[in-house]
Amino acid sequence: MAWRNRGRRWRGGRLVSKPKPSNFDYRQTDVDELLELIYTLMESGGEITVEKLKMKNEQVPDTDELLAEMVAAGLISTNKNVVSFTEQGRVEAEKLIRAHRLAERLLTDVLLVEEERDIENQACEMEHILKPEIVDNICTILGHPRTCPHGHEIPPGACCMDRKRTAAPAVLTLDELRSGESGRILYIETTDHARLDKLTTFGILPGTIVRMHQRQPSLVVLVGETQLALDREIAQNIHVVKTE
Amino acid sequence: MHHDSHDKIILKDVAAVPTIALVGNPNVGKSVIFSLLTGNYVTVSNYPGTTVEIAKGTSSFDGGAYRIIDTPGANSLTPRSEDEKVTRDLLLSQNSMTVVQVADSKNLRRSLILTSQLAEMGMPMVLVLNMADEAKSAGISIDAKKLAERLGVPVVETVATEKRGINKLIASIALARSCSFKASNHPYIRSSLEKITDILPAVPVAKQSVAAMILASDESLHEWLRTTCADGQFDTIEAIVKETQSHFREPLGYLMGRRRLDEIDSLLHDVMTTEQIDRSSWMSVAGNLSQHPVFGIPILCLVLYLIYLFVGKFAAGTCVNFIEESIFGHYINPAVVWLVSYLPIPLLRDLLVGKFGLITMGLTYSIAIVLPIVGFFFLAFGILEDTGYLPRLTIMANKGFKVLGMNGKAVLPIVLGLGCVTMATLTTRILDTKKERIMATFLLALSIPCSAQLGVILGILGKLSLSAFVIFVLVILSQLLVVGFLAGKLVPGRASDFIIEIPPFRLPQLSNVILKTISRIEWFLKEAVPIFLLGTFVLFVADKTGVLDALVAAAKPVVVTLLMLPQETAVAFVMGFLRRDYGAAGLYRLYEDGLLNPIQVIVSLVIVTLFVPCIANFFVIIKEHGLKKALAMTVVIFPLAVCIGAIVNIILRMLHYSG
Numbered sequence: 017m018a019w020r021n022r023g024r025r026w027r028g029g030r031l032v033s034k035p036k037p038s039n040f041d042y043r044q045t046d047v048d049e050l051l052e053l054i055y056t057l058m059e060s061g062g063e064i065t066v067e068k069l070k071m072k073n074e075q076v077p078d079t080d081e082l083l084a085e086m087v088a089a090g091l092i093s094t095n096k097n098v099v100s101f102t103e104q105g106r107v108e109a110e111k112l113i114r115a116h117r118l119a120e121r122l123l124t125d126v127l128l129v130e131e132e133r134d135i136e137n138q139a140c141e142m143e144h145i146l147k148p149e150i151v152d153n154i155c156t157i158l159g160h161p162r163t164c165p166h167g168h169e170i171p172p173g174a175c176c177m178d179r180k181r182t183a184a185p186a187v188l189t190l191d192e193l194r195s196g197e198s199g200r201i202l203y204i205e206t207t208d209h210a211r212l213d214k215l216t217t218f219g220i221l222p223g224t225i226v227r228m229h230q231r232q233p234s235l236v237v238l239v240g241e242t243q244l245a246l247d248r249e250i251a252q253n254i255h256v257v258k259t260e
Numbered sequence: 261m262h263h264d265s266h267d268k269i270i271l272k273d274v275a276a277v278p279t280i281a282l283v284g285n286p287n288v289g290k291s292v293i294f295s296l297l298t299g300n301y302v303t304v305s306n307y308p309g310t311t312v313e314i315a316k317g318t319s320s321f322d323g324g325a326y327r328i329i330d331t332p333g334a335n336s337l338t339p340r341s342e343d344e345k346v347t348r349d350l351l352l353s354q355n356s357m358t359v360v361q362v363a364d365s366k367n368l369r370r371s372l373i374l375t376s377q378l379a380e381m382g383m384p385m386v387l388v389l390n391m392a393d394e395a396k397s398a399g400i401s402i403d404a405k406k407l408a409e410r411l412g413v414p415v416v417e418t419v420a421t422e423k424r425g426i427n428k429l430i431a432s433i434a435l436a437r438s439c440s441f442k443a444s445n446h447p448y449i450r451s452s453l454e455k456i457t458d459i460l461p462a463v464p465v466a467k468q469s470v471a472a473m474i475l476a477s478d479e480s481l482h483e484w485l486r487t488t489c490a491d492g493q494f495d496t497i498e499a500i501v502k503e504t505q506s507h508f509r510e511p512l513g514y515l516m517g518r519r520r521l522d523e524i525d526s527l528l529h530d531v532m533t534t535e536q537i538d539r540s541s542w543m544s545v546a547g548n549l550s551q552h553p554v555f556g557i558p559i560l561c562l563v564l565y566l567i568y569l570f571v572g573k574f575a576a577g578t579c580v581n582f583i584e585e586s587i588f589g590h591y592i593n594p595a596v597v598w599l600v601s602y603l604p605i606p607l608l609r610d611l612l613v614g615k616f617g618l619i620t621m622g623l624t625y626s627i628a629i630v631l632p633i634v635g636f637f638f639l640a641f642g643i644l645e646d647t648g649y650l651p652r653l654t655i656m657a658n659k660g661f662k663v664l665g666m667n668g669k670a671v672l673p674i675v676l677g678l679g680c681v682t683m684a685t686l687t688t689r690i691l692d693t694k695k696e697r698i699m700a701t702f703l704l705a706l707s708i709p710c711s712a713q714l715g716v717i718l719g720i721l722g723k724l725s726l727s728a729f730v731i732f733v734l735v736i737l738s739q740l741l742v743v744g745f746l747a748g749k750l751v752p753g754r755a756s757d758f759i760i761e762i763p764p765f766r767l768p769q770l771s772n773v774i775l776k777t778i779s780r781i782e783w784f785l786k787e788a789v790p791i792f793l794l795g796t797f798v799l800f801v802a803d804k805t806g807v808l809d810a811l812v813a814a815a816k817p818v819v820v821t822l823l824m825l826p827q828e829t830a831v832a833f834v835m836g837f838l839r840r841d842y843g844a845a846g847l848y849r850l851y852e853d854g855l856l857n858p859i860q861v862i863v864s865l866v867i868v869t870l871f872v873p874c875i876a877n878f879f880v881i882i883k884e885h886g887l888k889k890a891l892a893m894t895v896v897i898f899p900l901a902v903c904i905g906a907i908v909n910i911i912l913r914m915l916h917y918s919g
């Protein structure tokens with residue numbers, strides 16, 4: 017999702033100081049970026065025309081050419097200027113988006129990178145180099161999050177489907193703790209400022225230990241010596257690692 | 261229920277008297293300490309949100325006079341609810357004030373969040389580690405000396421309810437310093453803070469702290485900023501906030517909060533130790549049971565039944581019979597009649613001892629019937645408030661209230677309405693969104709009988725039967741749900757997140773319960789008795805001039821035809837316009853005189869309960885929501901009450917209910 021400053025990044029290399037690996041495939045990266053662009057445009061709805069793509073992807077002078085190559089590779093099809101994914105193209109795009117958004121989560125919540133620019137740059141690099149198995153590992157460590165820090169949906173992977181079968185994933189949402197169990201908060205998955213604010217004032221932040229006190233009729237958790245009753249929906253935003 | 265000590269502070273009066281503000285998280289014991297320092301009683305209860313307005317008092321120690329201010333509990337100085345805003349606004353508006361931060365020792369981590377915000381403001385402060393007793397039994401020990409060193413302010417341990425440590429607290433006030441505990445920020449945020457600080461106009465506190473609030477996207481400050489900043493500066497500030505935020509993924513307030521808590525955790529690591537000890541006490545077992553998914557409901561029923569027995573059977577039966585029949589019936593009223601018979605003017609005689617006599621009706625109703633009932637109700641309610649049972653109801657009710665478009669937190673003001681609807685209307689400030697506040701205010705005005713009225717109702721139903729009591733409760737509850745559901749669809753807005761603190765279950769404090777009951781009885785005498793007398797006078801005049809008869813005749817189609825009630829109930833309803841409990845007292849008399857059958861009792865009680873809000877409540881609604889909303893609510897409530905009464909009548913008659 018680096019079309020914004022893509023040209024600079026990959027051609028001029030001003031933002032990225034590290035040397036590229038020798039086998040780095042620039043063309044493949046361009047294709048990847050375009051796939052992601054189409055995917056996100058589709059998410060926000062509406063028809064995707066070649067003109068629209070060209071406008072959004074103006075850093076790349078040869079978008080037309082690129083699109084033709086992608087049609088040839090069986091990733092997309094065009095019908096009177098309207099672009100759509102082939103099955104293969106969709107799968108490819110989902111993989112990339114998934115890697116990117118999981119990388120965002122990892123950087124923000126676990127590695128505690130604060131600056132937007134750092135997160136974006138790093139995620140953009142990671143999405144192209146992470147192998148699918150590693151992406152699934154990250155997903156599992158994070159407890160199969162459903163959304164990226166911006167609130168966009170993360171396409172589920174094979175690991176997420178297995179989730180129900182695996183007995184105990186490493187990371188749970190708070191509402192999955194049984195009463196009496198404790199967990200350390202890993203990250204909080206919400207874009208709702210008011211909610212985050214409120215959680216902060218109750219001392220519920222990554223690193224805090226919470227104990228499930230009661231699950232019905234409302235969730236009641238213990239944070240230190242404070243008993244807090246809260247909505248299940250809020251607890252679903254809070255991802256914890258079980259502690260003993 | 262202590263109206264006089266709650267008057268608004270005039271924010272600019274920086275008098276020569278030094279001011280001390282008690283600030284802290286909700287339910288940490290600020291009001292207990294306030295009472296100890298000033299000798300004024302303010303309501304102390306075991307739930308967050310007891311104090312929603314500023315209370316002030318004076319105190320003198322060290323040979324000087326001090327002004328002491330009690331504030332609503334605040335978890336944060338970037339407020340999310342009206343009561344927190346009251347506290348923040350006070351802190352922002354007062355020059356040269358000393359802050360005594362009251363903390364709950366067993367929840368030091370949360371208290372220190374507030375400490376670090378107060379530190380940014382820079383005023384001299386003292387930290388009070390209250391509830392040291394509870395911390396001790398939880399196995400928590402705090403090195404107060406080390407904490408004082410690290411914070412740079414005096415730290416005093418207290419147990420306010422046992423008056424322990426209060427003298428030390430008083431002695432430490434002279435040593436108050438501004439707190440040196442400050443969290444670091446990301447360099448980029450720091451530079452934005454500096455930029456905003458440079459623009460801000462002069463404020464009584466350190467500008468840095470206001471800048472931090474602004475960055476934490478505190479919308480409640482916008483209005484203040486708009487009026488205090490010079491042209492264009494507000495926009496500049498807005499732009500800085502936007503630009504800074506665009507630099508970060510997560511909300512700035514959250515980022516700053518995270519750093520703050522990091523700092524706090526490392527401080528706690530040095531000053532606090534927690535020992536794992538077995539802590540299952542009777543009290544915590546009782547607390548857990550009362551919020552238990554299975555046992556919670558039977559316990560609620562038991563609590564209601566006990567109140568019914570205590571107030572309905574004992575107070576209204578035994579006590580009222582004694583006072584009304586023996587004291588008033590046999591001694592006072594005959595004596596007065598005898599005395600008055602010497603009065604030469606018949607009209608005057610009537611005014612004092614006639615059908616609508618000030619003594620035979622006004623005083624008898626208020627002192628002989630309502631006062632004993634309400635006194636015992638206050639006692640029962642005070643005990644409940646002290647245990648911490650009420651906030652546990654929020655756990656039970658959250659799901660139901662979600663359906664209404666509110667959340668479980670709204671249970672608190674609504675249940676408190678049983679004590680006094682007027683005060684509870686102020687308590688709606690603890691709710692976060694406007695929708696929730698308006699709905700809770702409306703439901704309070706419509707469906708919640710306040711103490712005096714409820715007491716009288718319990719008295720009547722206590723004499724009638726338990727089944728009548730159960731039917732009454734069910735009617736009021738289902739009506740609350742249906743009307744609440746419809747109102748939830750009509751009132752725009754959304755419900756806020758449900759996160760509420762459940763205080764520990766505590767043994768009621770006898771002295772506090774008694775003090776609170778006395779202060780409430782005092783309030784009843786001051787506020788209700790004059791209205792009872794005034795109301796009686798109005799009735800007397802209306803009766804003599806024939807207006808009352810005309811009213812009763814006019815109400816006949818509704819009262820007699822539609823509701824199938826005896827014509828005399830119309831008089832009780834007229835009384836209800838003045839105060840709902842006055843109306844209920846009128847019904848009590850009618851029932852005693854054998855004029856109402858069981859169905860008529862329930863129907864008329866339902867109507868009086870749902871009746872128009874009392875005058876005091878009406879004024880508070882105006883104060884909180886404006887005249888338009890207050891009028892709209894009243895206009896809706898009256899016909900609604902009659903309709904529901906009519907429906908109940910039809911259903912009970914279909915069921916051939918006979919008591």
Ligand SMILES: Nc1nc2c(ncn2[C@@H]2O[C@H](COP(=O)(O)OP(=O)(O)OP(=O)(O)O)[C@@H](O)[C@H]2O)c(=O)[nH]1
Binds near residue numbers: 331392772
């Ligand atoms: N065990 C114990 N209980 C205390 C102590 N101090 C206060 N309490 C209890 O704590 C509860 C709350 O006290 P309040 O004084 O109403 O608290 P507050 O901080 O004014 O509360 P809000 O006005 O709601 O913010 C009451 O039930 C008190 O009896 C203490 O030192 N030890």
Ligand SMILES: [Zn+2]
Binds near residue numbers: 117120165166167
């Ligand atoms: Zn994203």
Ligand SMILES: [Zn+2]
Binds near residue numbers: 152156161175176
């Ligand atoms: Zn997964």
